[in-house]
Amino acid sequence: MKALLPTGDPAKLVAYGEVDEPRPAPGQALVKVEAFSVNRGEVFRLHGALPSVGLRPGKDVAGLVVQAAADGTGPRAGQRVVAHPPGGGWAEYAAVDTDRLAVLPDAVPTVAAAALPLAxxxxxxxxxxxxxxxxxxxxxxxxxxxxxxxxxxxxxxxxxxxxxxxxxxxxxxxxxxxxxxxxxxxxxxxxxxxxxxxxxxxxxxxxxxxxxxxxxxxxxxxxxxxxxxxxxxxxxxxxxxxxxxxxFHYEDFPEPYALDLATLVRLVAESRLHPEIGRLADWSDTASVLADLHERRIAGNAVLTTGP
Known part of the structure; x- marks a missing residue:
């Protein structure tokens, strides 16, 4: 499958490459990624050690479950979700632990949901x-x-x-x-x-x-x-x-991400929280968006879409 991979080049931090489609563990759902958000912390890591250790970026994604978790947890196949995997989300598919997923109601667009997780x-x-x-x-x-x-x-x-x-x-x-x-x-x-x-x-x-x-x-x-x-x-x-x-670090909490993601989704659905998307682009433009994010030329969140 197609994925964005670190290049180690500060002038162009990521480029398309081919990787194996993920094989979900029993407690993971396979998500077809339709949109993802990029964060300044990921930009800093791409400028630093991330390329050398071979990790793939991508912690904020939204899309469609194409394969439900084998252990019966989490959303069904065909449900739209927002997810917060530890990485690897800038790709066509991502395998995500079900305690890192929340189902999206019709009232919450996929693009808006992609801007929710880390921020x-x-x-x-x-x-x-x-x-x-x-x-x-x-x-x-x-x-x-x-x-x-x-x-x-x-x-x-x-x-x-x-x-x-x-x-x-x-x-x-x-x-x-x-x-x-x-x-x-x-x-x-x-x-x-x-x-x-x-x-x-x-x-x-x-x-x-x-x-x-x-x-x-x-x-x-x-x-x-x-x-x-x-x-x-x-x-x-x-x-x-x-x-x-x-x-403070947002990871140091006992609550699973799924519960707090569901809260964020509910607040958006009730018009009590409004994702501010300062840049929306196709994921072919990810490298230039990362440069603009690094230079603080984007207010709010930057979201990239993977589909037409």
Whole structure:
């Protein structure tokens, strides 16, 4: 079957190649991939170690089950699904564990569903980590990507007063429509905040930390700038008292992905969550889309389709 494979070439990170069609294990369904989303984390891995270890990218897919799991779990053949495999999804077919699948209702288009898994799971679990946000102030850095869009919309709906940092007014327009206060720099963010969700790294982390209220919490979940953060804890203790810094990773949760994917699908079906697709293209354009994503020329999610 046809699949996108790492090239090791920074100028063109992936190219078509031929691989064996996957043979599902008993607890896996075989999915005909109709659309997939690409994420900046995958771009960074393609620039780094991924080609050398021979792994195939692709964690966000949506499509049609063509072979149900032999153990009887999961969706039936013929059902549309969204899936979050650990890799290998940028291909014509993917074998996916049934606890990583959710069935799509007619109200949720395949293209919209493909934009849900990694970004949506991250946002949902970030808010679960933060706890009750009703009436509380929340700062989100690096908010114009897929995670930021989902987190902002869900947090506003939960009653939070959200301030979102977006590099440009254009990239932040949708965040403002959700009900957030949008700023282009932390210096304009105001504060102090009950909770800060920080994903930029570099000097942003220390600056965001200084905007916490006493007993507030900073949840660190990324380093999009690719610059390590340096914190001066003497300066920190001159600011908020008894504040906390928490590391977050969306995989470190007991709930199976299937349950949270089903929640995201239900929210989309009920028009309570709106995938923001900043780029939609055929998968023959994946290499150029990855370059634009790396250079932050795409707001929201980028989705590629495999069919005509």
């Amino acid at each position: 949506g799971l991250t946002a949902l679990r970030l808010l679960r980590t933060a706890g009750s946000l009703a009436g509380r102030s929340l700062l989100i850095t690096g908010a114009s990507g897929g995670v930021g869009h989902y987190t902002t919309e869900l947090a506003v709906a939960a009653g939070a007063r959200v301030t979102a940092v977006s590099a440009t007014p254009e990239r932040g327009r949708r965040l403002a429509e959700f009900g957030a206060t949008v700023v282009q720099d932390l210096a304009a963010a105001g504060g102090p905040f009950h909770t800060v969700m920080e994903s930029v790294g570099g000097p942003s982390t220390a600056r965001a930390l200084a905007l916490l209220r006493p007993h507030g919490e900073l949840i660190w979940f990324g380093q999009a700038s690719r610059r390590p953060a340096t914190l001066d804890f003497f300066a920190f203790f001159d600011g908020p008292s008894c504040a906390a810094v928490r590391h």
